[in-house]
Amino acid sequence: MADAPRTEATQEEAQAEPGPYAIKDFDAFALNMARALEQLGKAAGNWAEPRSKGEAAGGIEPATDMVKTLSKLAEYWLGDPSRAFAAQSKLMGGMMSLWMNAAQRMAGEKVAPIAEPDKGDKRFQDKDWQEQALFDFLKQAYLVVSRWGSELITDAEGLDERTRHKAEFYMRQVSNALSPSNFVLTNPELWRETVESGGENLVRGMTMLAEDIALGKGDLRLRQADRSSFELGRDMALTPGKVIARSELAEIIQYEPATDTVLKRPLLICPPWINKFYILDLNPKKSFIRWAVEQGHTVFVISWVNPDERHGTMAWEAYIEHGLRFALDTVEQATGEKKVNAVGYCVGGTLLAAALALMAKDKDRRIKTATFLTTQVDFTHAGDLKVFADEEQIEALEKAMGVKGYLDGNRMATAFNMLRPGDLIWPYMVNNYLRGKEPAAFDLLFWNADATRMAAANHSFYLRNCYLDNRLSKGEMKLAGRKISLKDVRIPIFNLATREDHIAPARSVFVGSSLFGGEVHYVLSGSGHIAGVVNPPSSGKYQYWTGDAPDGDFNHWLENATEHSGSWWPHWQSWIESQHAKRVAARKPGASTPILGEAPGEYVRVKA
Structure with a gap:
């Protein structure tokens, strides 16, 4: 019985102890x-x-x-x-x-x-x-x-x-x-x-x-990754290369070879100007650019300028002339080759498709194959970004852009985050501003937050001709004063979509495949707009589907497609080599061009 008082005291103390939801001090x-x-x-x-x-x-x-x-x-x-x-x-x-x-x-x-x-x-x-x-x-x-x-x-x-x-x-x-x-x-x-x-x-x-x-200069610039953990050229964008040309809109980077021989046709990559190119060169394990170099490609990349007031009047014609065609001229000067394989990612692919239609009119046939990565050319089924593209909103946006000549990068970042608010907005709002914790060091989200501005004329042209009026798909888009048609693009095309894409839905990419005048090889990758593209073979992740020509109903195509495990990259490499597999001695940057600096260059480092 001597222990009884202690037991009762312990119970009283336990009852007095504040619970997990009680304020202590x-x-x-x-x-x-x-x-x-x-x-x-x-x-x-x-x-x-x-x-x-x-x-x-x-x-x-x-x-x-x-x-x-x-x-x-x-x-x-x-x-x-x-x-x-x-x-x-x-x-x-x-x-x-x-x-x-x-x-x-x-x-x-x-x-x-x-x-x-x-x-x-x-x-x-x-x-x-x-x-x-x-x-x-x-x-x-x-x-x-x-x-x-x-x-x-x-x-x-x-x-x-x-x-x-x-x-x-x-x-x-x-x-x-x-x-x-x-x-x-x-x-x-x-x-x-x-x-x-x-x-x-x-x-x-x-x-x-x-x-x-x-x-964010008055708007919330949501931090999704630890901003101090990454630096270009130190932690990401590490593939060795040189800037060999620069225009007012683009720097052209040529990467160092990693093989003794390379494919005769160089590879030119046209990334989106809405984001920075190093999504394709995040780190050595995830880098499509490094992997392509290791497969024997002479890789060139367009690094778009982060536009300011000087670029406000530059629309697609300028981006084609001072970007794509400037890059093709640079590739020819660097390698002596007039025949090139081209890759376009997202809106960079849309620009590439329009440029190919214009170049067909000009009988400029330097691009011999085109690879489109999550690229839309028909915007009928363009997904949730169409929410922001009605006449009233575009007019208001044009008025706002007219003041400075560009759209602030934070506005586009917010729009993209709104496509997946449960993943890209509210977890960070809670973690950062309520839990008071810095977000983790995540390279993909660091890139996602490294916003770019949009040149006013360029962005307006894109919204009106693609999202609002869908003119590219109808053969009604005008470049250099002429209507262009994708039916004039008759080169072989590798058209990659991703199954969970919120930006370029797989069905939208599929429908656009029928607009080209030549043979289109449609491939569907697992995952989404980024992870489905940036999926190195070493990761062992996801899968991809191949099937018949992309005609008719998308669901019917998918039901009859063949599923393959792992990355689509080796499949793409086989397709490229099936078009032209001849090899030549490896080419070093600067052999016949000036060297203006080390990769990843200056333009990519400019902050919005």
Whole structure:
């Protein structure tokens, strides 16, 4: 019996011990809340200052277009009392079921959840989302309401397809933004971290928020990777090479050979100007450029300028003349070869396709094969980026770009991030600004955040001729005063799509294949716009599909395609060699051209 008092004391102490959600030191917590609010005030000031000076980027903000679009959805449901009543009854039924479920659980009964997260949803993995009744209720209420919102769009019969597409896109943005996982008080993991650190996490987070809004000159430049961990030429873009030519729009890089003999036809890569070329040279293990050099290609790459006021009036004709044709002239000077294999990635491929159609009119036949990587030439099925390409938004964007002659790089980065908000926005908002943690050192996301500006005339031409009016596919695009047709492009084409692409959907690339005048070899890779392309054989990841000519229905083609494990790179190499396999002695940069500097050059280092 002597131990009894100690047992009772221990129980009393245990009862008095604060739980994981209780604030331990109110004074320290209050002080840190004040510090966090101070930093939040700085963030607000950094947002407001450029707007008060008229220096903020113009154009229609996504929130403005979202309100207009969702207002049209509301008009449909509220325009008929019976429809409105049915929609409200459906929501109330779901919420009543949830209330009854919660009451039964509070009474000690075992009950199955009304709503569960989709498989692979990482937001609700903490055990307290299931074990704590309050957080479980918040989670399920969110799922019920967000799914109801999606069904409003699905069930709306009177919406035109463009409005429906935009409504689906914006509803995803709203749904992701309002998740209880994004707020300290409604996320069990965040609240535990906040009370454990006495609010230090919020001080760090709000400090980073103020820094990132200042860096974005009034707009949030979301940090997705540790910016101090990477440097071009030190950690990435390491393939040895030389800058051998430079125009006002492009530097041309020739890479050092890695074999004694090389394919006679040089390889010219035209990357997108929307991003920087080193996505194809991230590091030695992931580098398509290094791998191509090791297969015996003499590789040349166009490194586009990061445009400023000087480039505002330069459209596609200038990019073809001072970029692609300038590069072809440089390749010929460096190697003596007039026959070239060309690769175009994303919008770089769209530019290459248009250039090939123009060159066909000029009887310029230096490009003998074209490889298109996740490239659209028909924009009928162009995916979610079409949300930003209606007449009203383009006009507003053109007006904003006309002030400086370019579109700020942060605007394009935000648009791309909005394609996958659950992966590219909210995990970083929570990690950075609420948990107060620096993001990990990830080379791909460092590249993704290394934004480029868009020259005004170039970007306007692209949006209007491709996304808005789809003129390239119709044979109505004009370059150098002449209409061009992809049917005039009769060279062999390797056309790669990726199955999970949000930017150049696989179906869109497939449909575009039929527009060319020659033989097209369509290949579908696993994964998405980046990982499906940057997939070295050594990684052993993903797969690719090959099949018949890309005619007819995409789903029919896929059903009958042959699946192959691993990277598509060796398959591409075999295709290239099947077109022309003759080899010559390796070529060194600078043998017949000046050397202007070491790769990766100067243009790629310019920050937006």
